[in-house]
Amino acid sequence: MKAAVIQSDCFLGDISRNLATHLRFAKMTAKDGATLVVFPELSLSGYLLEDRVKDIALTAKQVTELFDGTGLPDIVIGVGFPERTRGAIYNAYALIRCGAKKADIIGIQRKVNLPTYGMFDEARHFRAGSSLRVHELPGGATAAVLICEDGWHPALPVALAQLPEGMPHLLVVPAASPSRGYRGERPSNLEGWDHAAEQFSRVYGAATLTAQRVGVEDSLIFAGGSTATDHNGTITRAALFTEETIIVDIDIEALSRLRAKAPVVSVRDREILRSTLA
Amino acid sequence: MRRKTAGPLTLPPINGPLTADALVFFIRREVERAGFEGVVLGLSGGIDSALVAFLAARAIGPRRVTGLMLPHRISSKGSVADAKMVVRTLGIRSHLLDISAAVDGVERDLMTAPGIHRQGRLGNAMARVRMLALFDHSLAHRAMVLGTSNKSEIALGYATLFGDSASAVNPIGDLYKTDVYVLSRHLGVPRALLDKPPSADLWQGQTDEGEIGFRYADIDPVLHRLLDRRETPAALVARGADPVLVEFLSKKLLTTHYKRKIPVIAKLETRTFGVDFLYAKDILS
Numbered sequence: 001m002k003a004a005v006i007q008s009d010c011f012l013g014d015i016s017r018n019l020a021t022h023l024r025f026a027k028m029t030a031k032d033g034a035t036l037v038v039f040p041e042l043s044l045s046g047y048l049l050e051d052r053v054k055d056i057a058l059t060a061k062q063v064t065e066l067f068d069g070t071g072l073p074d075i076v077i078g079v080g081f082p083e084r085t086r087g088a089i090y091n092a093y094a095l096i097r098c099g100a101k102k103a104d105i106i107g108i109q110r111k112v113n114l115p116t117y118g119m120f121d122e123a124r125h126f127r128a129g130s131s132l133r134v135h136e137l138p139g140g141a142t143a144a145v146l147i148c149e150d151g152w153h154p155a156l157p158v159a160l161a162q163l164p165e166g167m168p169h170l171l172v173v174p175a176a177s178p179s180r181g182y183r184g185e186r187p188s189n190l191e192g193w194d195h196a197a198e199q200f201s202r203v204y205g206a207a208t209l210t211a212q213r214v215g216v217e218d219s220l221i222f223a224g225g226s227t228a229t230d231h232n233g234t235i236t237r238a239a240l241f242t243e244e245t246i247i248v249d250i251d252i253e254a255l256s257r258l259r260a261k262a263p264v265v266s267v268r269d270r271e272i273l274r275s276t277l278a
Numbered sequence: 279m280r281r282k283t284a285g286p287l288t289l290p291p292i293n294g295p296l297t298a299d300a301l302v303f304f305i306r307r308e309v310e311r312a313g314f315e316g317v318v319l320g321l322s323g324g325i326d327s328a329l330v331a332f333l334a335a336r337a338i339g340p341r342r343v344t345g346l347m348l349p350h351r352i353s354s355k356g357s358v359a360d361a362k363m364v365v366r367t368l369g370i371r372s373h374l375l376d377i378s379a380a381v382d383g384v385e386r387d388l389m390t391a392p393g394i395h396r397q398g399r400l401g402n403a404m405a406r407v408r409m410l411a412l413f414d415h416s417l418a419h420r421a422m423v424l425g426t427s428n429k430s431e432i433a434l435g436y437a438t439l440f441g442d443s444a445s446a447v448n449p450i451g452d453l454y455k456t457d458v459y460v461l462s463r464h465l466g467v468p469r470a471l472l473d474k475p476p477s478a479d480l481w482q483g484q485t486d487e488g489e490i491g492f493r494y495a496d497i498d499p500v501l502h503r504l505l506d507r508r509e510t511p512a513a514l515v516a517r518g519a520d521p522v523l524v525e526f527l528s529k530k531l532l533t534t535h536y537k538r539k540i541p542v543i544a545k546l547e548t549r550t551f552g553v554d555f556l557y558a559k560d561i562l563s
Contacts, residue, residue, distance in 0.1 A: 013561045050556035182297045183290045216307040218558045221300050240296075241303040 001141060003036040003170070003207075004029035005246040007226040007238045009215035012046035015056060015081075019044065019066055022079060025245065026098070030075050032247055036137060038078035040174045040213035040226075041111075041148045042091065045081055047176040048217040053125045057084035060094060060108050067096050067103035074099050076106060076137055078145070078211075080174050083108065088127035093145050093174055095135050107135040109145035113153055119178060119220070122149075132156060134168045141252045142168035148175040151196050157204050162270060169255045171206045173197070176213040179223035186240075190225040194235070201229040205258050207250045214243055231255045287499035287519055292457045294464030298333065301449045305337035308447050309422050311563045316342030318421040320408050320442070321364055321372065322479060323347075323357030325462055325471045326450060327426040328364045332465040333449055334424060335368045343370040344421060348408045351378040353479050363468050373415075380407045401480035405441025413444070422446045430455040430494055433501055433527075435534025436478075436486065443537060454502060455494040492523055500527055 006025045010018040022044065026037045041047065044063070045056060058066075063081050076097050083092035091111040097104045110129025114122035135143050144160050151173045161167045173196075181188025193210060200208040207229055214224035226238040228248040238244040309317060317334050321327050327345075334343045347361045358374065365372040384403045416423045425445025427437055429452050437443040450458060455476065462472060476486040476494070487493050500519050503509040504527060511524045540552050549555045 012558060012563070048558040048560070050558065052557060052561055179300065182292050182300065184293060185296075187296070187300075216304050216311075217560050221304050223300065223303075241299050 001035055001139060001250055001252060002033045003038065003209055003228065003248050003250055004032070004034035005209045005211045005226050005228045005238070005248070006037060006039045006043075007212055007214050007224045007242075007244045007246075008039055008043060009213070009222075009243050010043060010046045012217050013049060013052045013056060014046075015044050015058070015066075018046070022077065023070055023072065026072055026075065026077050029245055029247060030073050034075065034247055035139070036076045036078070036141075036143075036170075036209075038172050038174060038209050038211045040080060040211045041093070041176040042080040042082065043174065043211075043213070044079050046215075046217060047178075047213060047222070048220060049082065050121075050125060053082050053089055057082040057089045059084050060092075060105055063094050064096055064103050064105045067098050069101055070098065070103075071100070072098040074138070078172055078174065080147070080176075082126070083110065089125070090129055091122060091126045091147060092129075093147055093172075095137070095143070095145070095172075097138065106137065107133055109133060109135075109147065111147040111150060112156070113149045115149045132160060134160065134163065134165070137170075139252070141170060141250075143170035143172055144168045145172045145174065148173075148177060151175065151193070151210070157200060157206070158273075161204055162273070166259050167204050167206050169207060169252050170250070171200050171204075171208045173200075173208060173210040175210060176222060178220040186225065187223050190223065190240075193225065194227060194237075197227045197229055197235060198233070201233040201235070205255060207231055207248070207255060209248070212238070214241065231258070287503065287514070287517060289454060289456050289499045289502050291460050292453070294461050297453075297457075297461055298336070298465060301333050302337040305334055305424070305447070305449050308560075309338055309342075311560065312422060312446075313420075313563075314422040315420040316344065316422070317424050318344045318346060318412055318415045318419065319424040319426055320412055321345035321347050321361040322426075323354075323360035323364075323471070324476065324479070325467060326428050326458055328360075328467045328471050329458055329462045329465065330424050330426045330450055331364050331368060331370060332462070332467055335370055336465075340369040341371065343368070344415065344419070345370055345372045346408075346411055346415060347372060347374045348377050348411055349374075350381055350404050351376070352482060354477075354482070356474070357479055360468070360471050360474075363470065367466075367468060375411055377404060377407045377411070380410075397481055401478070402438045402441060404480055405438035409441050409444045416446075424449060425451060427451055428453055428455050428458050430498055430501060431486070432538065433505060433534075434490060434497075434530050435537045436490065437537065439537050442478075454498040456498040492526070496520065496523060497527065500524055501531075504528060505531065 083090045093109045095106040112129045116123045179187035197208045210227045212226040213222040215222045223240045228246045229235045231251040231254040423446045425448030515521045
């Protein structure tokens with residue numbers, strides 16, 4: 001399958017303008033054969049929303065309907081948005097199957113770890129999600145979504161690898177990581193992200209699609225630096241400080257074979273996890 | 279006996295090309311999104327404003343950048359010459375406006391209190407008259423005012439409140455003075471500006487380091503550790519930092535903090551500006 005990682009900018013708090021950006025990128029990359037198109041964290045709304053969260057949060061149904069009748073071909077797109085439910089608002093990510101007329105939701109992931117250190121205050125505005133889900137994409141590939149901070153918590157891929165069906169083929173990592181640390185080769189936050197993507201792909205054998213936000217919101221500079229790793233673990237990086245797309249060919253069969261040959265998780269690991277945590 | 283092995287503290291150099299790319303991107307985005315035609319900044323002839331001019335020219339093109347040279351009759355003659363060198367090198371727009379008469383007017387009509395702190399008050403008046411010129415130009419020409427204060431002076435509170443500290447957007451406020459030199463060298467700021475001692479140029483013979491009492495080369499590594507890395511004063515002294523400098527900086531960071539806050543509003547209602555009405559400046563821009 002072909003997947004597209006979209007390193008997009010957006011208009012802070014303006015969903016209708018950002019929707020237009022999504023459609024433009026989705027059409028462009030679908031033309032190049034991408035059947036999965038993933039955008040960054042909170043791609044429909046922007047990141048530094050603060051009190052704006054309450055003004056603009058959407059239900060999963062409303063987000064899906066945004067993609068009805070948009071003329072997109074039969075592709076799956078991943079979009080980040082503030083999700084309104086009956087009792088709370090989540091920092092969420094939807095995988096939506098588009099089509100000529102009606103769009104359908106494949107699944108929602110809610111951010112599990114809301115950062116509250118340094119410049120972050122997400123737990124003030126969002127409720128934390130409580131579990132990870134594995135989503136089945138048309139064509140048989142499976143995918144899990146780790147939203148930004150969740151990509152830094154080693155327990156999460158470990159938990160996914162414990163599932164009876166094994167690690168999902170794809171890890172979608174939408175991020176809005178403000179750049180900081182300009183005393184090295186790359187902004188130091190991106191050096192960390194590169195290590196994480198390599199780790200996911202080498203240790204867990206998952207192709208990883210890290211869609212980084214690019215743009216500026218007040219003091220925060222989102223530098224971009226998205227990455228994609230394929231079934232071989234080969235990493236492709238997007239440029240910094242510009243909107244860009246990466247299209248990557250991922251052999252799902254090869255990922256399945258790899259996993260069967262060298263399973264990441266053994267029954268023994270599970271026992272040790274249980275006894276350690278007991 | 280414990281041997282003291284700590285060498286002098288240093289600030290790891292910033293990555294010049296990478297930082298330039300980030301700040302150019304930042305300026306371009308902020309100007310475009312806020313709908314300004316261009317930017318305006320005060321060109322003092324010093325290195326900080328020269329650096330901002332270089333970044334802005336790269337971000338939006340030199341013809342959309344205006345440098346206001348705002349000398350007072352006591353300003354050093356070299357200042358205007360150095361500012362003009364920046365204008366020529368970049369091909370930006372500029373205006374030379376002498377602020378002496380305006381400051382004289384302020385002194386004559388407004389500074390009616392007796393002569394205490396006369397020098398400091400006059401210095402403040404100059405900084406605030408310059409601010410008036412910049413914000414007047416801003417409205418007249420739809421130009422965003424770029425700030426030119428660096429992190430070292432912001433940390434020390436070495437600025438006039440509502441004077442040189444006033445701007446719409448400051449691209450270099452998270453760069454220590456040491457970083458300003460690294461980035462300026464990378465961008466090709468003229469040598470003459472790199473070599474002269476930093477000065478607010480508010481009275482004759484004034485230099486930052488003379489007034490502050492310490493050199494930026496000593497201040498910056500300590501500030502970086504106290505401020506960004508949250509190392510403790512005791513740990514820094516143990517690593518060989520000057521205890522007097524460490525004490526001075528740890529106090530300054532807090533006692534000057536009022537200069538870095540927007541005016542505090544007495545809270546009476548549920549949502550109060552500056553307290554819990556939380557929106558980014560860039561919302562809906």
